[in-house]
Amino acid sequence: MADRATPLLHRDDPSKDPLVGHVKVTRDDWLNVARDVLVSDGVADVKVLALGQRLEVSRSSFYWYFKSRKHLLEALLDGWEDRNTQTIIDACALPAPSIGAAVCNFFRCFLDPDLFDQGLDFAVREWSRRDGRVRQRIDAADQTRLAAVTEMFQRFGYPPSDADTRARILYFMQLGYHALELREPMDSRLERIEGYLRGFTGKEPDPRAVAALRSFVKDLGDR
Amino acid sequence: MADRATPLLHRDDPSKDPLVGHVKVTRDDWLNVARDVLVSDGVADVKVLALGQRLEVSRSSFYWYFKSRKHLLEALLDGWEDRNTQTIIDACALPAPSIGAAVCNFFRCFLDPDLFDQGLDFAVREWSRRDGRVRQRIDAADQTRLAAVTEMFQRFGYPPSDADTRARILYFMQLGYHALELREPMDSRLERIEGYLRGFTGKEPDPRAVAALRSFVKDLGDR
DNA sequence: TCCCGTCTAGACATCTCTGTCCGGACTCCG
DNA sequence: CGGAGTCCGGACAGAGATGTCTAGACGGGA
Numbered sequence: 001m002a003d004r005a006t007p008l009l010h011r012d013d014p015s016k017d018p019l020v021g022h023v024k025v026t027r028d029d030w031l032n033v034a035r036d037v038l039v040s041d042g043v044a045d046v047k048v049l050a051l052g053q054r055l056e057v058s059r060s061s062f063y064w065y066f067k068s069r070k071h072l073l074e075a076l077l078d079g080w081e082d083r084n085t086q087t088i089i090d091a092c093a094l095p096a097p098s099i100g101a102a103v104c105n106f107f108r109c110f111l112d113p114d115l116f117d118q119g120l121d122f123a124v125r126e127w128s129r130r131d132g133r134v135r136q137r138i139d140a141a142d143q144t145r146l147a148a149v150t151e152m153f154q155r156f157g158y159p160p161s162d163a164d165t166r167a168r169i170l171y172f173m174q175l176g177y178h179a180l181e182l183r184e185p186m187d188s189r190l191e192r193i194e195g196y197l198r199g200f201t202g203k204e205p206d207p208r209a210v211a212a213l214r215s216f217v218k219d220l221g222d223r
Numbered sequence: 224m225a226d227r228a229t230p231l232l233h234r235d236d237p238s239k240d241p242l243v244g245h246v247k248v249t250r251d252d253w254l255n256v257a258r259d260v261l262v263s264d265g266v267a268d269v270k271v272l273a274l275g276q277r278l279e280v281s282r283s284s285f286y287w288y289f290k291s292r293k294h295l296l297e298a299l300l301d302g303w304e305d306r307n308t309q310t311i312i313d314a315c316a317l318p319a320p321s322i323g324a325a326v327c328n329f330f331r332c333f334l335d336p337d338l339f340d341q342g343l344d345f346a347v348r349e350w351s352r353r354d355g356r357v358r359q360r361i362d363a364a365d366q367t368r369l370a371a372v373t374e375m376f377q378r379f380g381y382p383p384s385d386a387d388t389r390a391r392i393l394y395f396m397q398l399g400y401h402a403l404e405l406r407e408p409m410d411s412r413l414e415r416i417e418g419y420l421r422g423f424t425g426k427e428p429d430p431r432a433v434a435a436l437r438s439f440v441k442d443l444g445d446r
Numbered sequence: 447t448c449c450c451g452t453c454t455a456g457a458c459a460t461c462t463c464t465g466t467c468c469g470g471a472c473t474c475c476g
Numbered sequence: 477c478g479g480a481g482t483c484c485g486g487a488c489a490g491a492g493a494t495g496t497c498t499a500g501a502c503g504g505g506a
Contacts, residue, residue: 024453024502041353044267047493058455063495065453126349130264247472247483270463281485286465288483 025057027065031079034072039119043127046073077137080117080124085141087115092148099156100197100206103170104213106149107193110174111186111217118178146171186217248280250288254302257295262342266350269296300360303340303347308364310338315371322379322424324432326393329372330416331439333397334409341401369394409440 033051048069052059066072091109096102109115128134146167153163190213197205256274271292275282289295314332319325332338351357369387372394376386413436420428 042265042267044265045353048495049493057453059494060454060456060496069494130268271465272463280483282464283466283484283486292464 025055025061029055030062030065030072031075034076035079035120038076038127039117039123042123043073043131046076048072077124077134080120081137081141084116084121085144088145089148091115092152096209098206098209099153099158100203101209101212102152102156103197104193104206104209106152106170108213108216110178111189122178142171190214190217248278248284252278253285253288253295254298257299258302258343261299261350262340262346265346266296266353269299271295300347300357303343304360304364307339307344308368311368312371314338315375319432321429321432322376322381323420323426323429324435325375325379326420326424327416327429327432327436329375329393331436333401334412334440345401365394413437413440 030051033054034046037046037051037054046069048059048062052062055061062072066075087109088106091105092102094102094105096105110118124134124138128138146164149167149171150160150163153166154160158166193213194205194210197210253274256277257269260269260274260277269292271282271285275285278284285295289298310332311329314328315325317325317328319328333341347357347361351361369390372390373383373386376389377383381389416436417428417433420433
């Protein structure tokens with residue numbers, strides 16, 4: 001024992017750390033930090049050393065949880081697919097009394113950042129431009145999502161080609177909205193959505209569906 | 224003289240090179256290759272070694288033309304600004320008999336990839352998300368472009384606030400269109416533009432302006 | 447108390463990219 | 477012919493990132 005007499009904790013000052021209470025870093029911690037960096041800085045900046053510094057832990061810890069950086073990126077993609085694509089599929093498969101209510105269900109998962117993470121979706125889309133395998137996964141995800149939306153319209157009696165067209169417009173519109181990074185107040189966004197409902201269903205929006213959407217948004221604002 | 228008896232040219236087989244005829248690599252060659260990589264792979268992949276390999280030249284040549292990689296990126300930004308922002312400014316300042324013809328001038332520079340490079344604009348916009356200084360430059364460029372479009376509407380009698388609104392819709396719409404990476408046939412794109420003309424000018428499109436735009440597009444297709 | 451599984455620090459080799467330096471080939475021009 | 481200027485290849489050092497290895501701290505169970 002020479003100069004180091006305080007080997008107790010590997011974290012000097014846990015109070016100023018966002019993970020107060022944790023003494024150990026979990027695999028999910030690595031994944032969450034990696035996801036944050038992916039969204040804010042892009043995949044090129046997802047570096048083991050940088051993630052470790054943010055977690056105030058050395059790189060060695062990383063290699064306990066992940067075989068390599070490549071495996072981390074793979075896990076990141078799996079999480080993205082589980083979260084975003086599955087959310088859309090679930091929303092489209094939800095039972096609904098009318099097509100208007102069904103479209104409302106579709107919009108709901110985009111309104112709640114806990115359900116669909118648009119920043120992550122955008123980051124993966126950007127990542128795909130530079131990685132063929134990611135490109136394949138996101139292309140497949142787009143196909144899967146579109147198929148789910150198309151099936152939703154078909155379930156309410158729209159003929160296949162019509163359902164396909166409406167699904168594409170609906171899905172692409174959401175992509176474009178997020179791509180522009182508009183920051184619109186929730187109220188005017190709701191009004192726009194009601195306008196969309198008329199366009200996609202071809203009739204006046206179901207008042208009960210609109211009311212449900214409004215209360216859903218209100219809950220989002222309250223919490 | 225040991226094993227190398229053919230020191231004549233530094234390029235083994237100039238025939239299969241895109242720069243046939245060039246024996247020397249120019250500063251513009253480096254810039255062009257760098258721009259291509261920036262557009263297709265992002266700024267992180269703009270590496271001196273990779274650019275040199277594509278030019279079939281060693282990195283030493285690079286440091287003859289550029290002080291450092293940072294200076295190359297700076298030159299890339301200067302070229303982007305000279306080309307894209309200046310193109311919009313010039314198009315908006317062009318004399319026109321009516322606001323409809325003026326808006327046609329605006330659309331023209333987006334239809335011709337030699338005037339406005341949308342891939343480059345998109346790549347720089349993406350780069351700006353990870354570099355504060357680039358972010359400042361692109362924010363300033365957006366302001367400058369919007370001011371030019373606003374001035375165009377004001378020149379034709381629109382009151383300032385109205386001109387500002389129309390300019391924003393017009394400019395943001397172009398951004399969104401390119402962001403979605405739609406590949407629409409030129410014919411249907413022209414029809415859409417005529418529809419926009421009604422919206423932005425509030426009256427039927429100037430037939431002469433539309434005819435000029437059509438012949439401009441035809442020239443683009445012919446060459 | 448002691449041992450074992452869990453988790454991390456630090457040292458190390460390796461790779462990639464950057465930037466510098468030197469020398470040589472080529473061109474132009476006197 | 478020859479010297480200066482232009483341009484490039486190759487070697488070198490340094491920084492930073494990845495992945496491996498070993499020793500050791502911690503906690504829980506026999």
